[in-house]
Amino acid sequence: xxxxxxxxxxxxxxxxxxxxxxxxxxxxxxxxxxxxxxxxxxxxxxxxxxxxxxxxxxxxxxxxxxxxxxxxxxxxxxxxxxxxxxxxxxxxxxxxxxxxxxxxxxxxxxxxxxxxxxxxxxxxxxxxxxxxxxxxxxxxxxxxxxxxxxxxxxxxxxxxxxxxxxxxxxxxxxxxxxxxxxxxxxxxxxxxxxxxxxxxxxxxxxxxxxxxxxxxxxxxxxxxxxxxxxxxxxxxxxxxxxxxxxxxxxxxxxxxxxxxxxxxxxxxxxxxxxxxxxxxxxxxxxxxxxxxxxxxxxxxxxxxxxxxxxxxxxxxxxxxxxxxxxxxxxxxxxxxxxxxxxxxxxxxxxx
Amino acid sequence: xxxxxxxxxxxxxxxxxxxxxxxxxxxxxxxxxxxxxxxxxxxxxxxxxxxxxxxxxxxxxxxxxxxxxxxxxxxxxxxxxxxxxxxxxxxxxxxxxxxxxxxxxxxxxxxxxxxxxxxxxxxxxxxxxxxxxxxxxxxxxxxxxxxxxxxxxxxxxxxxxxxxxxxxxxxxxxxxxxxxxxxxxxxxxxxxxxxxxxxxxxxxxxxxxxxxxxxxxxxxxxxxxxxxxxxxxxxxxxxxxxxxxxxxxxxxxxxxxxxxxxxxxxxxxxxxxxxxxxxxxxxxxxxxxxxxxxxxxxxxxxxxxxxxxxxxxxxxxxxxxxxxxxxxxxxxxxxxxxxxxxxxxxxxxxxxxxxxxxxxxxxxxxxxxxxxxxxxxxxxxxxxxxxxxxxxxxxxxxxxxxxxxxxxxxxxxxxxxxxxxxxxxxxxxxxxxxxxxxxxxxxxxxxxxxx
Numbered sequence: 001x002x003x004x005x006x007x008x009x010x011x012x013x014x015x016x017x018x019x020x021x022x023x024x025x026x027x028x029x030x031x032x033x034x035x036x037x038x039x040x041x042x043x044x045x046x047x048x049x050x051x052x053x054x055x056x057x058x059x060x061x062x063x064x065x066x067x068x069x070x071x072x073x074x075x076x077x078x079x080x081x082x083x084x085x086x087x088x089x090x091x092x093x094x095x096x097x098x099x100x101x102x103x104x105x106x107x108x109x110x111x112x113x114x115x116x117x118x119x120x121x122x123x124x125x126x127x128x129x130x131x132x133x134x135x136x137x138x139x140x141x142x143x144x145x146x147x148x149x150x151x152x153x154x155x156x157x158x159x160x161x162x163x164x165x166x167x168x169x170x171x172x173x174x175x176x177x178x179x180x181x182x183x184x185x186x187x188x189x190x191x192x193x194x195x196x197x198x199x200x201x202x203x204x205x206x207x208x209x210x211x212x213x214x215x216x217x218x219x220x221x222x223x224x225x226x227x228x229x230x231x232x233x234x235x236x237x238x239x240x241x242x243x244x245x246x247x248x249x250x251x252x253x254x255x256x257x258x259x260x261x262x263x264x265x266x267x268x269x270x271x272x273x274x275x276x277x278x279x280x281x282x283x284x285x286x287x288x289x290x291x292x293x294x295x296x297x298x299x300x301x302x303x304x305x306x307x308x309x310x311x312x313x314x315x316x317x318x319x320x321x322x323x324x325x326x327x328x329x330x331x332x333x334x335x336x337x338x339x340x341x342x343x344x345x346x347x348x349x350x351x
Numbered sequence: 352x353x354x355x356x357x358x359x360x361x362x363x364x365x366x367x368x369x370x371x372x373x374x375x376x377x378x379x380x381x382x383x384x385x386x387x388x389x390x391x392x393x394x395x396x397x398x399x400x401x402x403x404x405x406x407x408x409x410x411x412x413x414x415x416x417x418x419x420x421x422x423x424x425x426x427x428x429x430x431x432x433x434x435x436x437x438x439x440x441x442x443x444x445x446x447x448x449x450x451x452x453x454x455x456x457x458x459x460x461x462x463x464x465x466x467x468x469x470x471x472x473x474x475x476x477x478x479x480x481x482x483x484x485x486x487x488x489x490x491x492x493x494x495x496x497x498x499x500x501x502x503x504x505x506x507x508x509x510x511x512x513x514x515x516x517x518x519x520x521x522x523x524x525x526x527x528x529x530x531x532x533x534x535x536x537x538x539x540x541x542x543x544x545x546x547x548x549x550x551x552x553x554x555x556x557x558x559x560x561x562x563x564x565x566x567x568x569x570x571x572x573x574x575x576x577x578x579x580x581x582x583x584x585x586x587x588x589x590x591x592x593x594x595x596x597x598x599x600x601x602x603x604x605x606x607x608x609x610x611x612x613x614x615x616x617x618x619x620x621x622x623x624x625x626x627x628x629x630x631x632x633x634x635x636x637x638x639x640x641x642x643x644x645x646x647x648x649x650x651x652x653x654x655x656x657x658x659x660x661x662x663x664x665x666x667x668x669x670x671x672x673x674x675x676x677x678x679x680x681x682x683x684x685x686x687x688x689x690x691x692x693x694x695x696x697x698x699x700x701x702x703x704x705x706x707x708x709x710x711x712x713x714x715x716x717x718x719x720x721x722x723x724x725x726x727x728x729x730x731x732x733x734x735x736x737x738x739x740x741x742x743x744x745x746x747x748x749x750x751x752x753x754x755x756x757x758x759x760x761x762x763x764x765x766x767x768x769x770x771x772x773x774x775x776x777x778x779x780x781x782x783x784x785x786x787x788x789x790x791x792x793x794x795x796x797x798x799x800x801x802x
Contacts, residue, residue, distance in 0.1 A: 007714070008682050009696050011785045013771030014689040014712070015371050015527065021725040021778045077725060119726025119779075235731060284730045289744045291735060338740040340763045341366070341599065342612040 021118075024233045025078035031224030032085045032279065038217040043093035043145070044152025046160040047213050053097045055084030057104035065113035079118050083107055086126035086279060089214020090272060090319070091133075094145040094157035094171055098164040099137050103129040123326040124283045127319050134319070144187055144210040145171055149178050187211045189271045190315040192262050204269035215272040225278030234282045237291060241298020242277035243268065248299070249306040267306060276301070276318040286326040293329070293336035300332075301325045361565045362607075363590035364600040367738040369772045371527050371593055371690065373566065378530045378650050381658045383538055386674055388435045388460045392665035393445050394420065395455045398703035399494040400501045401427030406456055412439045417470030417640055419490075420456055429492045429502045431456070432641030434663035436464040446697040448686045448706075455701070458665070472639030476549050482508070484553035484636075491635045492642045492704075497521060497532075497596070497625030498687055500705030503632070506622045507553045515622050518550055518559040519605060522626040523589065523596030525564060526688025529708040531646040532626050534659045536563065536570035539630040540577055546633030547584055554622055559584045561626070562601045564591040593690060594770040598623040600738050612766060627707070647702060649675040651689075653682070653711035662702050668709060669698030675709075682714035690771045725779035733773035733783060739766045743773035743783045750786040755793050764790055 039047045062080040066072060074080070087107050091100060107129025112121045134141050145157050159168035188199040188209050203209050205218050214221075228234035246267050253261040268274065281287065281301050288297050301321045308317020397403035404421035414420055414433035421431040437460040445455035474487055489504040509515045520543075524532040536543060547559050563571050565588040574586045589595055589604045599610050601623070608619055616623050631642055643664055650657040655676030662671060668684060685692040686706050702709075733743035741763055749758045758764040764787060773783040 009694045010683060011782065011788070012685075012687075012689075012691050012693065012769070013775050013784060014683070014685055014692065014694065014710075015771075015775055016722065016780070017369070017371070017776050019778050020722065020780060021728055024728075024730070024778055079728075117726065119728050232732075284728045287729070289729045289731045289734055290742065291731060294731065333745075337742055337745075337762075338366075338734065338737075340612065340741060340766055341603075341739040342609045342614070342766065 021079075022077050025082060027231060027233050028082050028228060028279070029078060029085065031228050032082065032089070034220045035089060035214050035217055035224060035275070036085060038220050039089060039093070039213040042147040042216060043157070043213060044149070045154070046145075046152070046157040047088075047093045049097055049156065049160060050091060050093065050095060050100055050213060051085065051088040053100045054088040054091070054104040055081060057101045058084030058087065058108045061105050061108040062113065062117075065109060066117065069113070069117075071117060074117060077118055080108060080112075083112065083125045083129075086214075086275075087129050089275060090126065090130050090212050092141060092144055093147075093213045094143060094159040094168075095140060096159055096162035096168040098162065099133055099140055099168075102136070103133040105129075106132040119285055121285055123323050124280050124286050127280060127323055127326075130319055131323060140168055143168075143171060146175060146178065146210060147216065187271065187315065188266075189309065192266065192270070193309065193315045196260060198262060198266055199270070201265060201269060204266070209270075212272060215275045218269050218274045221274045221278055225282075228278075228282075234278070235284070235287070235291070235294050237295040238282045238287060238298040239277040241295040241300075242273070242281055242302040242305075245299035245302020245304075246273065246306050247302070249303050249310070253310060261310060267309070271309070271316045272318045273305060276305075276322060281322050281325070283326075286329060288329045288333035288336065290333050290336040290338060292338075293332040296336065297325050297329055297332050300328065361588045361590045362604045363592055363595065364603040364738055366740050367736045367772060368592040368594065368600075369736050369775055370591075371775065373591070374527045374650070375530050375533070375566070377657045378528070378648055378659055379533055379567075381534075383534050383646055383659045383661050385466065386660045386662045386666065386671065388464055388663060389666045389670035390460060391440070391667070392434050392437070392458045392460055392663060393455045393667060393699075393701040394431050394434065394458065394665040395445065395447060395453055395701060395703055396421055396431065397453055398431070398500060398664070398705065399429050400499065401425070401429075401505075403454065404428060404431045406442055408439050408442075408456065410439050410441055413437070414439060414458060415470050416464065416466075417468040417643060419641060423489060427502055427505055429489060429494055429504075430641070431664075432470075432492055432643045433458060434643040434665045435460040437461045445701070446699045448693045448695050448700050448703075450696070468640055468643070470640075473637060474639050476636045477552065481553050481555060484549060487636055487639075488553070488632065491632070491640065493628060493632060493635070494642075494704050495625055496627035496631065496645055496704065496707065498691070498705050498707055500703070503624070503628055506617070507550060509554065509617060509622075513617055514620055515554040515556045515617065516558070516620040517606075518547065518554065518556045519598070519602060519616065519621050519623040520547060520559055520561040520626055520629060521596055521598065521601055521623055522561055522563040522567070522570065523601060524567070525591070525593045525596040526690055526692075526708070527593075528650040528710050529648045529688050530650075531648045531659050531707050533567050533570055535627050535630045535646055536567070537573050539634065540573050542633035543626055543630040544574070544577055544584065544633065545637070546629030546631070549632055549636055550622075550624060550629060551583065556622065557583060560605050561586040562589045562595075562605050563587070564589055564595055566591040594738055594772065597738065597768060597770060599768070612763070642704060645702075645704060645706075647671070647706060648708040649711075650708065651685075651711040653677055653713040664704055665701045667698065668695060668700050668702065671702065671709060672698065672711065677711050681711050683712040685710040685712075690775070691769065722780040724781055727779055727781060730778060732776040732778065736772040736776045738770060738772065739763075739768070741767055743787075746790075747781055747783050747786050750790050755790045755797075758787075758790050759794050764794070767791075
């Protein structure tokens, strides 16, 4: 028997799809774990320490600012874990840990917390952190170490353990002591750009190349991205736009002169384009909210990346491409508002 | 779009929509059952859009089941009829689903009162002049039974400069849990078709299209089997996809036309009726009876005997739930469907003409947990789900800044019909629909700036 009154009054809709922000963010983390794992397998405990450092510092920074601004505990939304993980994956594996900590602090403090936390950041926080250390430590951030070094699970890359505010040791001697032949200290992109040597596609796919900690494993990145797209936790239009934009610039150039310009396949697989397209450009908060705008935004990133790579002074341009597109995204959203139902009413007389 | 639609089996609207769990299985197979009279029935005077009806009875007066007890007040208004034989015990303010108390005629039903309706004035609708049919429809107290409760006679006759050529009959029933229209289509098919023919005659429409969601193919078959070869009435299955039953969506699905902003179906030469309304029209008009009962789906996790009940108008929700076996765990009682219905604060609220269902949730139901609200992460799910192609994310940002006029002027707030798709998909649990409801209410109170 019913007694008294119903206790809850709500407003419609009374139903809710069971998928929330923290679930989305957690699943992005799951999708990144294999990529991070592969990085550890490639670079050993240095990469592990790097990942742990950036993630922990990012979380602590988030907690600090949430506390200061009275937002309470915001770690439960998991978004800061993504920032920490992504940041580590874009850094050189032998990056000094104290520098990584600075990068993580700047990423969360400057890139996110100062704007008002989750949902309000204008740019991708991880890339803000990386851009900061790119400017602050130009040598360290372009010092690459070989993957699959013997003993990588027992000893750190010497530069990893630099004392705070100290310059990391040069790693050239350490690399030559490993006895790995032909490691030039350059990424496939730099090799291609400055020496016109193309690394084989197989090596690129399997991550058998130098580069940032997490950009090598194209297959794992693709799988993680596809998983998120399948679960509708990532807007597939963005990676699609990035690849469309990249191919739109890379293909004509390659057809004009294939000895100087890289093939589109190389463009996709080398450097951070894969990781960026699936995990960084697709940051929901800093990308346009309109579906068509999301595609435009992706194309913009793809075009800018390849233009910077081919014609700019840097061998890799994806970071700046995304930051620029992030800045443009409110504008893109504003000009791609969907056309409302009934705006183009077709007034025919009969069905 | 056209390539995609080649692979689709049934037609649907062009943008947005959601697929909430239907939860219709527990009642879809159950025949309509008649509910006994509650000891006291409460007939609200305003159960429809427009002016409230005016009472024609005094306190203490005896009324006979089917007798008019309140008359229409103006054109956009309908009369009320006594749902049961009894005595008027008071005419007083009563609890409503909307919140504020409103005037109602309260009838103490005689014990052992008969379900038989004696009060009737049979008319030959199919042979009377079409222009007169509207008056008979009005006298029957018919309003849209799909939930809008708009007086049916008003849209039956087009103004002189416009012409109705097609009737759209809405049998979509896209709200989860609700199956009353489904049962009506199956069990009252002949009344439905009779009602459609009356409405066609009255409005001058040359054809009628019935749209039914493809999760009710048995209803499509039931209707189709009663149509003859060159029938002016056609039945079409449309995709099951919420909010297919919104008139704007159904028109787009069936005719591939959009109602212009600020316009009505009439601007396209259309009039839209719910199947339940026309079934009642076909049932009541030839006998000259008034609308005194309707089919209500009672369902939800908190109901032990869910089903479709033929409920006298004015039955208190509490009595209906008691009959349907709702136990003390009921936590939230919703009139209408869970997407657009209203939760009620009191079980004294009576069933009105527009109530198609009562959905009951228990405490601790997973669909009902209080959820933490996160900031908008601009995931664009709301934009993708909006059938009106609005930008709910942007509208919500403006609502938070209280820029209500900009919401209306620049982002078409008034096109929102509060289907709730955006709030349903929002991973941040932002109460988007409620934001828009409040913004519209504020805009209504603050007249538009003259530019």
